[in-house]
Amino acid sequence: MEKVERILERCKIYLGVKDVKVVVRPYKTRSAFTNLSSSPPTIYLNEYLIDDEEILEYLTLREMIHIKLNMYRSRYGVPSLSYADKFNSIVNFFLPKEKVEEIRGKDGKADRGEPEASATSFSSFLWGLPAPPRAPRRAPLEG
Secondary structure, three states, X not given: OHHHHHHHHHHHHHHOOOOOEEEEEOOOOOOEXXXXXXXXXXXXXXXXXXXXXXXXXXXXXXXXXXXXXXXXXXOOOOOOOOHHHHHHHHHHHHOOHHHHHHHHHOOOXXXXXXXXXXXXXXXXXXXXXXXXXXXXXXXOOOO
């Protein structure tokens, strides 16, 4: 828990967020999420993922960025970047895109001598299972 607090304090300084609560619990399918409606905002981290410091730092940074972006919502009608564009630009300011893809792709296969997983299988990190297949696309409706 000391490691979590240390990384949280560093992210608070980086992003200028003052008051945040962290809860560490075991989850089967979630890596991390944030409750923005609580006071102070609460970050929930998966207990199974906090052993790796890189992953912990990425998850904490990611959730802190969500908190920061929701502190100052843009006004209606003001032309600006989308939420996803703002989010990705802030993440890539702190971590290079290749590093983010590497962290998202970690699933423990390197320890067994297997090739790294793709960047889309971050959720498979939890259990070491392959990512579920995508649903086929439907043909466009003619009419």
